[in-house]
Amino acid sequence: MMKDSEQSARPIGKMVLFGLLSLALYVFLFSNADWVMRNFTRGGAYAALPIATVFVFSFVHGAFASYLWSVLGIGVTRRPVVPKARETRRVVRRPRPRPRLRVEA
Amino acid sequence: MDGGVQETIKFIDLNLAAILFLFAVGFIGGLVSGFIGSGGAFVLTPGMMSLGVPGAVAVASNMCHKFPKALVGAYKRYKYGQVDLKLGLVMAGSAAIGVQVGIRIQRWILSTWGQAGSDLYVSMAFVLVLVAVGGYVFRDARKISRQGGEEKRSPLAQRLQKIELPPMIHFKTANVRISFWLTLPVGFATGMLAATIAVGGFIGVPGMIYVIGASSLVASATELVIAFVMGLAGSINWAIHGMIDIRLTLLILAGSLLGVQLGAIGTTMVRQHVIKLVMGTIMLIVAVSRAMAIPDCLVRLNLLSVSPGTLELLSKGSFVSMCIALTVGALMILGAMWKSKVSSAKEEPLAQPGYNGAPSRIESTP
Numbered sequence: 001m002m003k004d005s006e007q008s009a010r011p012i013g014k015m016v017l018f019g020l021l022s023l024a025l026y027v028f029l030f031s032n033a034d035w036v037m038r039n040f041t042r043g044g045a046y047a048a049l050p051i052a053t054v055f056v057f058s059f060v061h062g063a064f065a066s067y068l069w070s071v072l073g074i075g076v077t078r079r080p081v082v083p084k085a086r087e088t089r090r091v092v093r094r095p096r097p098r099p100r101l102r103v104e105a
Numbered sequence: 106m107d108g109g110v111q112e113t114i115k116f117i118d119l120n121l122a123a124i125l126f127l128f129a130v131g132f133i134g135g136l137v138s139g140f141i142g143s144g145g146a147f148v149l150t151p152g153m154m155s156l157g158v159p160g161a162v163a164v165a166s167n168m169c170h171k172f173p174k175a176l177v178g179a180y181k182r183y184k185y186g187q188v189d190l191k192l193g194l195v196m197a198g199s200a201a202i203g204v205q206v207g208i209r210i211q212r213w214i215l216s217t218w219g220q221a222g223s224d225l226y227v228s229m230a231f232v233l234v235l236v237a238v239g240g241y242v243f244r245d246a247r248k249i250s251r252q253g254g255e256e257k258r259s260p261l262a263q264r265l266q267k268i269e270l271p272p273m274i275h276f277k278t279a280n281v282r283i284s285f286w287l288t289l290p291v292g293f294a295t296g297m298l299a300a301t302i303a304v305g306g307f308i309g310v311p312g313m314i315y316v317i318g319a320s321s322l323v324a325s326a327t328e329l330v331i332a333f334v335m336g337l338a339g340s341i342n343w344a345i346h347g348m349i350d351i352r353l354t355l356l357i358l359a360g361s362l363l364g365v366q367l368g369a370i371g372t373t374m375v376r377q378h379v380i381k382l383v384m385g386t387i388m389l390i391v392a393v394s395r396a397m398a399i400p401d402c403l404v405r406l407n408l409l410s411v412s413p414g415t416l417e418l419l420s421k422g423s424f425v426s427m428c429i430a431l432t433v434g435a436l437m438i439l440g441a442m443w444k445s446k447v448s449s450a451k452e453e454p455l456a457q458p459g460y461n462g463a464p465s466r467i468e469s470t471p
Contacts, residue, residue: 030352036352037351040347041116043347046347047344047345050351051341053355054169054170054172054173054340054351054355057173058174058362061362062177062362065177065362065363066181066366076185076370076373
């Protein structure tokens with residue numbers, strides 16, 4: 001029963017969606033490899049092309065990779081929480097004046 | 106400039122074997138990088154060159170795959186609460202200075218002693234740094250393993266944290282309060298090494314652990330931030346000169362984005378000293394690999410006489426041992442993950458990013 005609910009929670013749809021998107025991007029790029037290589041290696045302002053491309057691919061293919069591992073059941077089985085760093089503030093000792101008895105002769 | 110670049114650089118034709126090779130090395134390299142923060146890409150440059158890719162294009166295409174891989178890995182590990190963004194950015198700033206100095210030293214050696222002198226300098230730096238640092242990391246990991254697997258802050262880091270030299274910075278995730286000036290040498294050395302052997306993390310991660318005082322988990326995750334910043338800057342530089350072969354970059358990325366996330370997941374499944382163990386092992390095997398390249402440099406400088414057959418054998422041995430380093434690292438990670446997966450049903454969470462009772466960032470799913 002528990003196994004079934006775990007499996008249904010796995011993001012198969014998202015994995016397929018991002019997998020197809022990633023595949024489409026790769027097919028598009030490699031089927032136009034001549035044009036891509038001609039323009040992506042022109043240098044100067046054209047430097048934006050390869051940099052932007054790797055950002056797009058890393059988002060789409062990265063999302064696919066993440067969903068793939070989730071679907072395969074390889075993931076963090078423990079929930080990540082925001083860290084609470086230990087207080088490292090130093091303790092400053094202040095002089096504490098104490099009342100003293102003074103004899104006035 | 107445009108036309109000049111197009112005429113002088115020859116981009117290779119890709120076949121199925123080359124595509125599979127790039128994907129596989131990308132995956133294994135990504136796995137190692139996601140786990141120890143760096144060190145996954147050092148096989149790719151010589152690997153691409155062995156496919157016929159010109160050296161500059163191999164370096165540029167490799168670097169262009171490194172920064173998105175580091176971005177994805179850093180994001181994944183940030184979600185697990187392992188990344189100290191402030192530490193990463195402070196380190197990246199001083200590393201950028203180190204890279205510039207490292208490049209100038211390289212240029213001076215190249216103009217004084219030629220290519221052979223430059224290669225000898227790189228190989229010697231590889232061997233000396235990796236044997237010294239890698240040996241120390243490996244020994245420390247073994248010691249922790251024998252003592253039950255609990256990592257403690259290094260005595261050097263504890264002493265340095267007591268030095269009140271303004272401005273003092275508090276790195277929240279790393280749970281460290283240290284003078285800004287004491288972080289500079291670590292970042293600077295990381296950049297210097299990155300400019301020399303192209304893997305700055307081999308000094309950046311141990312530096313953050315033993316000098317600054319971060320845990321292995323935080324140091325290896327934070328190194329990905331440094332790799333992203335430095336990789337992005339380097340890639341823009343290469344792209345402006347038209348040196349990036351985007352086909353090679355994307356093929357490597359196809360494998361490495363799968364690997365880097367698996368490596369990141371792996372860090373949540375194992376004890377912290379395993380990160381040190383994997384890192385130390387890889388560093389020591391790579392040191393052996395680079396030691397095999399030294400005789401060739403000495404022959405070219407007329408300082409040694411060795412037969413061409415022996416040199417060829419050493420050259421092949423050097424590349425093979427680099428591949429072995431990466432494979433051994435990947436197998437150690439997968440083995441540790443498998444072991445953890447098998448026993449995880451009964452055990453408590455193992456990952457403890459902080460030291461000395463700092464709260465664990467991973468807790469059981471409700």
